[in-house]
Structure formats: structure tokens, C-alpha cells
Amino acid sequence: MGTLLHQVFQAGLLEDVPSRQFLEQHAKEVLLNNLESLYACGASERSTHSILIEAIPKMLNWYKSFMKGSKSTNVDFGHTEGRKTVEVTEMMDIEEMAWAPRYGLKGIIDASVISRVNSCGGGSYDKVMPLEFKTGKSTSGQSAMEHSAQVILYTLLMSERYLNTDIDMGLLYYLHTDQTLGIKVKRSDLIGLMMRRNELASEILKASFSQSFPAMLQSPSSCTGCRHLTSCTIYHKVHGGNTATSGLGDLFDNLVNHLSVAHHNFLKHWDRLIDLEARTSQVKKKEILLPLHYNSGSKSSAPSFYVLDMKNEHSVDSSGKSKRYIYNFVREKMQPEAAGHSEPQAESLDFNLKSGDCVVLSTQSGRIAVANGSIRDISRSHITVSLSRRLRLPGSSSLLEQGDLQRELWRIDKDEFSSSFATMRFNLVQLFSQKPQNTKLRKLVVDLEAPRFDSGGLFSQDPALSYIQSLTSLNNDQQRSLHKILAAKDYALILGMPGTGKTYTMVHAVKSLLMRGESILLTSYTNSAIDNLLMKLKAEGVDFIRIGRHEAVHPDVRANCLSTTEVQSVDAIKTRMEQVQVVGVTCLGVYHPLLAHKKFDTCIMDEAGQITLPVSLGPLMLATKFVLVGDHYQLPPLIQSFEARESGMGISLFWRLSEAHPQAISALRCQYRMSSGIMELSNSLIYGNRLCCGSLEIANAKLKFSGKQQVHFKFKEILNPNRAVIFANTGFFIKFN
Numbered sequence: 001m002g003t004l005l006h007q008v009f010q011a012g013l014l015e016d017v018p019s020r021q022f023l024e025q026h027a028k029e030v031l032l033n034n035l036e037s038l039y040a041c042g043a044s045e046r047s048t049h050s051i052l053i054e055a056i057p058k059m060l061n062w063y064k065s066f067m068k069g070s071k072s073t074n075v076d077f078g079h080t081e082g083r084k085t086v087e088v089t090e091m092m093d094i095e096e097m098a099w100a101p102r103y104g105l106k107g108i109i110d111a112s113v114i115s116r117v118n119s120c121g122g123g124s125y126d127k128v129m130p131l132e133f134k135t136g137k138s139t140s141g142q143s144a145m146e147h148s149a150q151v152i153l154y155t156l157l158m159s160e161r162y163l164n165t166d167i168d169m170g171l172l173y174y175l176h177t178d179q180t181l182g183i184k185v186k187r188s189d190l191i192g193l194m195m196r197r198n199e200l201a202s203e204i205l206k207a208s209f210s211q212s213f214p215a216m217l218q219s220p221s222s223c224t225g226c227r228h229l230t231s232c233t234i235y236h237k238v239h240g241g242n243t244a245t246s247g248l249g250d251l252f253d254n255l256v257n258h259l260s261v262a263h264h265n266f267l268k269h270w271d272r273l274i275d276l277e278a279r280t281s282q283v284k285k286k287e288i289l290l291p292l293h294y295n296s297g298s299k300s301s302a303p304s305f306y307v308l309d310m311k312n313e314h315s316v317d318s319s320g321k322s323k324r325y326i327y328n329f330v331r332e333k334m335q336p337e338a339a340g341h342s343e344p345q346a347e348s349l350d351f352n353l354k355s356g357d358c359v360v361l362s363t364q365s366g367r368i369a370v371a372n373g374s375i376r377d378i379s380r381s382h383i384t385v386s387l388s389r390r391l392r393l394p395g396s397s398s399l400l401e402q403g404d405l406q407r408e409l410w411r412i413d414k415d416e417f418s419s420s421f422a423t424m425r426f427n428l429v430q431l432f433s434q435k436p437q438n439t440k441l442r443k444l445v446v447d448l449e450a451p452r453f454d455s456g457g458l459f460s461q462d463p464a465l466s467y468i469q470s471l472t473s474l475n476n477d478q479q480r481s482l483h484k485i486l487a488a489k490d491y492a493l494i495l496g497m498p499g500t501g502k503t504y505t506m507v508h509a510v511k512s513l514l515m516r517g518e519s520i521l522l523t524s525y526t527n528s529a530i531d532n533l534l535m536k537l538k539a540e541g542v543d544f545i546r547i548g549r550h551e552a553v554h555p556d557v558r559a560n561c562l563s564t565t566e567v568q569s570v571d572a573i574k575t576r577m578e579q580v581q582v583v584g585v586t587c588l589g590v591y592h593p594l595l596a597h598k599k600f601d602t603c604i605m606d607e608a609g610q611i612t613l614p615v616s617l618g619p620l621m622l623a624t625k626f627v628l629v630g631d632h633y634q635l636p637p638l639i640q641s642f643e644a645r646e647s648g649m650g651i652s653l654f655w656r657l658s659e660a661h662p663q664a665i666s667a668l669r670c671q672y673r674m675s676s677g678i679m680e681l682s683n684s685l686i687y688g689n690r691l692c693c694g695s696l697e698i699a700n701a702k703l704k705f706s707g708k709q710q711v712h713f714k715f716k717e718i719l720n721p722n723r724a725v726i727f728a729n730t731g732f733f734i735k736f737n
């Protein structure tokens with residue numbers, strides 16, 4: 001509710017003279033834009049709408065009292081500062097994201113404003129300040145203290161972002177009581193907050209290096225309603241705590257008594273691996289936070305810089321759920337002397353970045369995280385970035401804004417690390433929580449209980465079976481794999497070597513399970529793997545919903561994402577989600593509100609050999625049984641930390657279960673992508689002669705090149721149809737683009 005009220009209030013802040021009609025209309029839009037969240041919370045539009053409408057008179061009152069042209073209202077800034085009149089003269093930003101690496105703080109500020117302040121003594125001055133909006137009921141005691149601490153921290157964040165050390169005041173508006181407080185930063189408050197921050201940082205460090213956690217609060221009244229209760233008690237128990245040290249009595253026992261020593265060890269082991277990996281990526285993340293200079297760094301680590309494309313600077317895309325601002329950046333060519341190299345650098349593609357990646361935009365002049373968004377398109381020479389808001393340099397006046405943006409050299413860094421680690425930890429804790437639906441998964445994954453298969457054979461009346469038997473195009477391995485999937489009561493593992501028809505088999509698995517009336521969750525780590533499968537299903541006429549960010553989803557399946565034009569009410573979402581049997585989402589995307597109430601009969605996970613175990617748990621918790629499709633001979637999950645890799649973080653769930661229960665594996669061995677010469681190489685290097693050719697035609701296939709065409713002699717050698725395999729130095733091709 002708070003989020004929706006914020007959106008209505010903030011929309012009014014951006015209007016010159018916000019009227020009741022405007023806010024009421026906006027409340028309707030806010031409702032429509034948040035239907036998925038309402039559906040997830042089980043809230044009705046009608047009651048939500050009436051709460052929004054009831055709040056509007058108070059909001060109007062606030063605008064009248066404080067916004068431009070108002071009579072300037074008296075605000076109490078505490079006993080040392082006294083009362084001052086305040087008028088908000090300029091609204092600089094809404095929901096401004098601010099990172100202050102110097103303080104180790106990050107936050108999103110409700111509104112960044114310039115206010116004219118008149119002290120009772122007569123002086124008047126303009127001040128940049130944060131405005132924090134509170135919609136909850138508590139306005140006194142501990143909460144009030146926390147709220148003013150929050151505003152004080154925002155002043156620090158803004159000082160860093162605006163490169164302005166004079167930001168030492170803020171406003172705190174309580175909607176419930178219609179009260180606005182002034183916060184003036186005092187040195188003693190700042191010192192106190194920094195000390196608390198340091199204590200917290202040192203506890204986090206202790207937890208991640210030596211896995212030792214602070215003592216529990218031992219306060220049933222504070223802990224009972226706390227949303228971290230489950231994780232907190234599980235971690236306490238796993239790290240040697242007990243009922244007495246928790247101070248929670250039966251509450252603690254009920255939450256953790258089901259955990260065995262093996263469970264403790266499993267959680268501790270994976271938690272440590274996540275810590276190791278997170279630390280390595282933290283080092284990388286630090287690179288974003290350090291102001292880097294154009295001519296610094298080695299060839300390998302030097303970042304690329306970009307300038308805004310003057311010809312084609314920005315456009316607005318309103319086709320998705322929310323408006324996106326599209327900016328084109330051109331890669332700045334590095335001069336040899338600036339780059340510190342004797343030779344001009346070849347313009348290589350920034351391999352670290354790809355379409356769909358979340359990125360942070362900073363400037364070479366030291367403004368960190370000016371904006372964040374995602375990549376729409378990338379080539380050697382340009383990047384197109386999509387942002388949820390207009391790009392602006394903090395503090396730049398609207399008249400000079402354009403020129404300021406164009407003068408900057410921009411750095412574009414990937415920003416994905418923190419959220420995936422949080423999801424991994426969340427998945428692990430969920431697996432060990434006492435929720436009945438996770439008990440079975442815990443037994444299979446942690447205790448390695450043997451998977452069960454329908455031993456009596458499949459019934460001939462099973463429509464799924466008849467369907468498979470009717471498919472004459474399947475080879476024997478594919479037939480066997482599909483039988484394995486249909487017979488699985490817990491899970492099946494499909495070992496599919498390259499080009500052996502994994503996707504082909506998954507398409508038929510989905511179709512056959514649908515014939516049984518099952519619901520299916522399709523998942524993988526990458527968007528491209530899911531979309532590849534979904535496009536094949538679409539061609540077969542299978543109905544599905546794709547959940548994912550507009551940018552990251554393949555254009556051919558975007559129409560399968562739920563849009564506000566398609567669903568105009570919570571009931572419509574509910575009906576559609578109950579009716580749809582196939583949903584596609586990435587492993588890290590499973591906590592989407594649309595999946596809040598959805599459970600599936602089967603989860604099919606592609607590329608399972610390349611997904612690290614804690615990531616794969618998320619989607620599996622949404623299904624009764626699962627099918628992992630992968631090839632553990634191919635690259636294991638990509639782990640950056642050497643120590644984490646050595647300690648086993650590269651072990652996928654696919655690998656763990658394959659090793660423990662080889663009887664659950666069904667292998668696909670006939671491939672349809674390589675001629676026999678190329679396949680022999682794979683067989684001798686990796687597959688130990690397990691691969692075979694799907695047909696004679698494949699085995700004898702040759703490149704269609706007559707040798708008469710005009711090409712460089714080196715290419716002629718490479719393209720010779722009689723040489724199936726040739727090793728070539730690809731560095732040579734760059735010249736030929």
C-alpha cells in the first residue's frame with residue numbers, strides 16, 4: 001500500500017498545480033500498473049483504490065502548504081534550530097538512486113528538492129534536501145528515531161551525489177497524521193550513525209569471513225513479527241545455537257527442530273561458498289565504485305568509455321509495461337598515448353556486456369551510478385541503454401542539462417552481482433524452512449534419497465504415452481528419455497550431449513505432459529535458453545506465459561508476456577494464471593509476483609549442468625517433480641572465486657544427483673549437428689566415444705565451398721571441405737571484421 005501511495009504523492013510533486021482530478025486519475029493508473037503486485041498480496045482493487053482516494057485530500061493539503069507559490073509553512077527543526085518556514089521551489093528528482101561508496105551507503109530518495117528556508121530571525125536561503133514520505137501509522141518513539149536517521153543518511157547520500165557538502169537538512173512528511181517535520185543534521189547524530197554503520201559492517205565482515213553471527217535479540221515480542229525470523233533462527237541453529245540461546249522457547253523449536261546435522265553442514269558449506277564468490281565479485285564491484293581515469297589501468301582492465309550519440313541521442317519507448325528512455329552511446333576511441341599503449345587498440349567487443357544485462361552508468365569525472373538500466377543493443381562501436389527515467393546529471397540545471405550530458409565520458413558497468421547472491425541465500429534458507437512443500441525437495445537434494453519411478457510401467461491409456469509412441473521421428477534415446485520423464489515421480493535427469501535433440505525432446509516432453517493435464521514450469525539460467533525452447537513450443541501451438549524483463553525477452557515471445565492491455569484487473573490475472581499450464585522464467589526470476597500463488601506439476605530446467613546448486617533450487621520449490629536437462633561434460637557453472645570453485649561451488653545439482661543416482665539418467669547420444677570428423681574430435685577430447693551421428697547424411701555432411709570464390713588464401717585453407725576440423729587463430733579474423 002505504501003508503494004502505491006508513494007507513487008500517487010510523487011506524481012503530484014511533479015505537477016505545477018496538482019488538482020484532485022489529476023491525483024484521482026493517477027491513482028487509477030497506479031492501480032493498473034501494480035495489478036501484479038496486488039494479485040501477489042491478495043489485495044482487492046476496490047479496497048486499495050478507496051485507500052488511495054482517501055489519502056488525496058491530505059496530499060493536496062501538503063502541496064498547498066509547501067509547494068511553489070504556497071504561503072510557506074512553519075516546520076519544526078528541533079530545539080536547537082527552532083521553527084522555520086519552508087517552501088519547495090524546485091523538484092529535482094523523484095525516487096533518485098544514490099550510492100555513496102565513501103560511506104558504504106546506498107538508497108533511493110523519495111524526492112530530492114530545493115527549498116527556500118526562512119528562519120524566524122529573518123534570513124532566507126535555498127537548500128537542496130531530501131523529502132521522505134511516510135505512510136505508516138507509527139510517528140513516534142523508536143520509528144520516529146529511525147525515520148529521522150534515514151533522512152540524515154539521505155543527506156549524506158545526496159552530498160555525495162550532488163557533490164555538495166551543504167546538504168544538512170531534510171523534510172519528513174507523515175501522511176497519516178498530516179504532519180511535516182524538519183530534520184537538521186547534527187554532528188553528534190552523524191557520529192552515532194556512523195558508529196552503528198561500522199558495527200554493522202564489522203558484523204557482516206565477521207559473518208562472511210568466519211561465519212560467526214551476532215547473538216540473537218532474545219526478545220519474543222520483537223522477533224515474533226519479524227520477517228527475518230525464519231532465516232535468523234535457521235542460521236542460529238546451524239551455527240551452534242539452541243533454544244536457550246535463542247531466547248524464543250517453543251517458537252524457536254518449531255522453526256528448526258526438523259533440521260539434522262547433515263542439513264546444518266549442507267547449509268554451512270553452501271553459505272560459505274556463496275560468501276567466497278560474493279567477495280570475489282565485490283572486488284569487481286569496487287571497480288565501479290572507484291573513479292577510474294581515461295588513461296589508467298592495464299590493457300585488460302581498462303574500462304571502455306562512451307559518449308552520448310549526438311545525432312541520435314535519446315528516444316522514449318512506451319510499448320512495454322512502463323515507459324523506457326532509450327539512450328545511444330558511442331564508444332570513445334582510445335588514443336594510443338591516452339591508453340598507455342604503443343599500438344592503437346583493436347576495437348574489440350566488450351565481452352563482459354551483452355544485450356539484456358543490467359548496467360550502471362557512471363561518469364569518468366567521478367559521478368558514480370548516475371543511472372541504472374539495461375542494455376538493448378551492443379556492438380563494437382555503440383551501446384543502446386534503456387533507462388526507467390530520463391538521464392540527468394545530479395544538480396545540472398534544466399537549461400544546461402543537455403550540454404552537460406554530452407560533455408561527459410560515460411562508463412557502463414554490469415550490475416548483477418548482489419541480487420543473485422541474495423536469491424541464492426534466500427533459496428537455501430527456504431529449502432531448510434519447515435514448509436511442508438520443501439520437505440520432499442530437501443530429502444532429494446540434501447539427503448540424496450533415491451528418486452522413485454513408476455515401476456509398474458506406464459498405462460497404455462495414458463494419453464502422454466500414446467502421443468510419444470505416435471512420434472516416429474524420435475530416435476531410441478529420445479523415446480527412452482521421454483519414457484523416463486513420464487515415469488518419474490520425483491525427478492529425471494536427461495544427459496544430452498551437444499546437438500542430440502535436447503530442445504526437441506523437451507518440446508515433446510512438454511506436449512506429452514500437457515496431454516496428461518499437467519502444468520509445467522520451464523526454466524534455465526539464461527533468457528536465451530528459455531526463449532529458444534519457447535519459440536519451438538510456439539511453433540507447435542502451445543500456449544504459455546513468459547515472465548521476464550521486456551529487454552531480456554526475445555522479440556518473438558514478447559507477445560506472451562502479460563501486458564496491461566491484456567489484463568485490466570486482478571481477477572483477469574488470477575483467471576489467466578490459473579488457466580495457463582506452461583510458464584517460462586529464468587531461475588533468478590521465479591520470485592516474480594505473478595508466480596506468488598502458482599504451483600506446477602513439473603519443472604523442466606534446461607542447461608542444468610551450468611547452474612550452480614543454490615540458484616537451481618528456486619524454481620524447483622515451485623514444482624512437485626522436476627526434470628534436469630544438461631550435459632555435465634560441458635562447462636560447469638561459471639564461478640569467479642578460485643577457492644569457491646575448488647571447494648565445490650562449480651558442482652551443479654545435475655552433477656550431484658547424477659553421481660548419487662545414475663539410474664535416474666537417460667542419455668541422448670545421437671547428434672544432428674556435426675559431421676563425423678568434427679564429432680570424432682568431441683568424442684576423443686570429451687565424450688569418450690559416447691556420441692554418434694544421427695544419420696548418414698549428418699555423418700558425411702561437408703561444407704559447401706567450391707574453392708573457386710575470391711577469398712583470402714588463409715580462408716581457403718580453412719574452408720577446404722575435405723578438412724572437417726582445422727585449428728585457426730581467430731585473432732587473425734579481426735582485420736576482416
Ligand SMILES: Nc1ncnc2c1ncn2[C@@H]1O[C@H](COP(=O)(O)OP(=O)(O)OP(=O)(O)O)[C@@H](O)[C@H]1O
Pocket residue numbers: 473474475478496497498499500501502503504505671672673694
Ligand atoms: N530424432 C531426430 N531426427 C532428426 N533430426 C533431429 C532429431 N532430433 C533432433 N533433431 C535435429 O537436430 C538438431 C539439434 O536439435 P536440438 O536443437 O533439439 O538439439 P540440442 O541438444 O538442444 O542442441 P544444443 O546442444 O546445440 O543445445 C535440430 O535441427 C533438430 O531438429
